Every structure is written in C-alpha cells, then in structure tokens.
Amino acid sequence: xxxxxxxxxxxxxxxxxxxxxxxxxxxxxxxxxxxxxxxxxxxxxxxxxxxxxxxxxxxxxxxxxxxxxxxxxxxxxxxxxxxxxxxxxxxxxxxxxxxxxxxxxxxxxxxxxxxxxxxxxxxxxxxxxxxxxxxxxxxxxxxxxxxxxxxxxxxxxxxxxxxxxxxxxxxxxxxxxxxxxxxxxxxxxxxxxxxxxxxxxxxxxxxxxxxxxxxxxxxxxxxxxxxxxxxxxxxxxxxxxxxxxxxxxxxxxxxxxxxxxxxxxxxxxxxxxxxxxxxxxxxxxxxxxx
Ligand SMILES: [Zn+2]
Numbered sequence: 001x002x003x004x005x006x007x008x009x010x011x012x013x014x015x016x017x018x019x020x021x022x023x024x025x026x027x028x029x030x031x032x033x034x035x036x037x038x039x040x041x042x043x044x045x046x047x048x049x050x051x052x053x054x055x056x057x058x059x060x061x062x063x064x065x066x067x068x069x070x071x072x073x074x075x076x077x078x079x080x081x082x083x084x085x086x087x088x089x090x091x092x093x094x095x096x097x098x099x100x101x102x103x104x105x106x107x108x109x110x111x112x113x114x115x116x117x118x119x120x121x122x123x124x125x126x127x128x129x130x131x132x133x134x135x136x137x138x139x140x141x142x143x144x145x146x147x148x149x150x151x152x153x154x155x156x157x158x159x160x161x162x163x164x165x166x167x168x169x170x171x172x173x174x175x176x177x178x179x180x181x182x183x184x185x186x187x188x189x190x191x192x193x194x195x196x197x198x199x200x201x202x203x204x205x206x207x208x209x210x211x212x213x214x215x216x217x218x219x220x221x222x223x224x225x226x227x228x229x230x231x232x233x234x235x236x237x238x239x240x241x242x243x244x245x246x247x248x249x250x251x252x253x254x255x256x257x258x259x260x261x262x263x264x265x266x267x268x269x270x271x272x273x274x275x276x277x278x279x280x281x282x283x284x285x286x287x288x289x290x
Contacts, residue, residue, distance in 0.1 A: 103176070106176070106178070106182070107179045108123065109121070126149065130146070130190055133191055133193075133194060133213060134194070137254065138250065139254075141194065141195045141258050143165055144165050144166075145167065147161065147167060147168045148168065149168075149182075151171050151173060151175060152170050153172060153173060154173065155170075156189055157189070158170070158189055158193065160196070167196050169189045171185045171186060171189075172185065181223075183221060184218050185214070187213055187216075187217035187218075188213065189210070190213065191206065194258075195254075195260055201287065203260055203261060203263060203283065203287060204238060204239075204282060204283050204284070204285050205260055205268075206287070207232065208236045208287075211232045211236035211239075212236040212243075215236065231290050238279065238282060239283070242283065245272060246271070246274075252272075253267055253272070264284055265277060
C-alpha cells in the first residue's frame with residue numbers, strides 16, 4: 001500500500017482541493033502523506049500489540065528520516081498551504097475535514113433495545129473493560145487521557161497524538177467490520193491504558209497480563225479469538241502463574257509502582273514473597289515478540 005494509505009491516524013490522505021489546487025499531482029499528495037507519516041512516527045511509539053500481527057517495527061523503521069529531511073518536508077507543507085489557501089489556518093481546517101475517513105466502521109451505533117435500555121458500543125465496552133481492569137489490577141494512571149478507538153493497519157496498538165498525554169487505541173483494519181475481533185483487540189489494549197509509557201517497551205508482565213485478560217474476555221463473550229504466537233502465550237502463562245499464587249499481586253505491586261515498565265524483581269518479591277527470583281526477573285524483562 002502506498003504511504004498515503006498508511007497513516008497511523010487511520011486517515012486516508014487526500015490531495016488538497018483548494019482554490020488553486022491545479023498542478024498538484026500525485027507526487028505532491030505523496031509529499032504531504034510522507035510528512036504526515038514522518039511527523040506521526042516521530043511522535044508515536046507503536047506498541048507491539050497482540051500476536052500474529054506483523055510489520056509494526058518494519059513500518060516504524062521505514063519512516064525514520066534525518067531530522068533535516070523532516071524539517072525540509074515541514075517547510076514544503078507550510079509554503080504549499082499558504083500558496084493554496086492564502087491563510088495557513090484555513091487550509092489546516094480544510095485538511096482536517098478532508099482527511100476524516102468516510103469508511104464505515106462497525107460498533108459505534110447506539111440503538112434503543114426493546115427493554116428500553118441502550119445497546120452496547122465499542123465505546124461503552126471500553127468503559128466496562130477499563131473498569132474491570134482497574135478493579136482487578138489497580139487504577140489506571142489518570143495523568144493519561146484515553147481518547148477512543150481508530151482502525152488502521154494490521155497491528156493493534158496505542159499511540160499518543162500530539163505528545164500531550166493523550167492515548168488513542170488503534171485496532172486493525174480487519175476489526176473495522178468485525179466487532180468480535182475488535183472487542184478481543186480492545187481488551188488487550190485496555191491493559192496498556194492502565195499505565196501508558198509514551199514510548200517505552202512493555203515488560204513481560206504487562207504483555208502477559210494484556211494477553212491473559214483478552215483471552216478471558218474472548219472466552220467470556222464467546223469471541224473465538226486466542227493467541228498462537230509463543231511469546232504471548234509464554235508471557236500470559238508466567239503472569240497467570242503469578243496471579244495463581246497471589247490473585248491481587250499485580251494490584252498490590254501497582255499500589256507502590258503504577259507503571260509496569262518500572263516494575264523490578266525486587267518489587268514483585270516484596271509484594272509476592274513466594275515468587276521465585278527467576279520468575280520475578282523474567283516478568284520484568286522487556287517483552288520480545290517471537
Ligand atoms: Zn500488547
């Protein structure tokens with residue numbers, strides 16, 4: 001797929017259609033798309049996401065550019081905006097409107113049920129999932145604000161629009177019209193909303209908890225999804241072993257340290273004394289997909 005269709009914001013970039021847009025061909029549109037992508041990736045850490053979704057790191061790597069090149073592209077964008085619209089802000093506004101995808105996505109239409117209650121949506125399900133995760137594994141870090149759900153690509157992840165402690169959940173293109181898949185992925189990403197890092201790699205305990213939690217939700221709702229990548233299965237097994245010994249172990253550890261990335265073997269052994277030191281160490285290692 002061309003870069004113009006791979007924006008992590010879930011937008012399809014379209015050529016500008018300002019009053020003087022004649023002469024802006026596909027190359028120009030691609031330049032805008034490149035700049036969008038590079039800016040986004042400069043600001044985004046793409047979480048590894050659940051198993052069986054490849055290319056996350058490949059996508060990031062392909063957009064790593066020299067800072068000078070990034071500035072160059074930004075300057076091109078600014079000058080073109082002025083050229084097209086006369087006023088840069090007018091053009092910014094028009095671009096925002098044009099770039100909002102019109103592609104349909106299931107799971108957001110609220111309907112009135114025969115009982116008089118409203119139906120669930122992915123939005124309200126996220127509330128349920130977050131509430132359960134916080135009750136079982138400790139409160140989320142409230143200095144981060146979850147924004148909502150987008151669809152794009154083949155790797156579910158969270159990212160940080162604007163680098164202002166806002167968090168967006170990106171589910172895959174396949175989940176856009178598959179609510180069961182969307183719920184499964186959403187339940188995994190819910191765990192990553194407990195203590196977003198803004199970019200650091202998740203440790204095994206966080207990825208294992210996300211995997212375990214989404215497996216439980218899948219079984220509870222009959223979603224029919226599970227993991228077949230060994231690293232996720234192993235991480236989930238390790239985390240489940242910890243919780244089998246200490247059902248509230250993660251919650252108690254997070255009372256002392258909210259962020260999973262700052263967990264240490266010492267913290268785990270202090271809150272869960274019978275956990276072997278090797279197991280505590282493995283839980284705190286950076287998670288490596290594979
Ligand atoms: Zn994950």
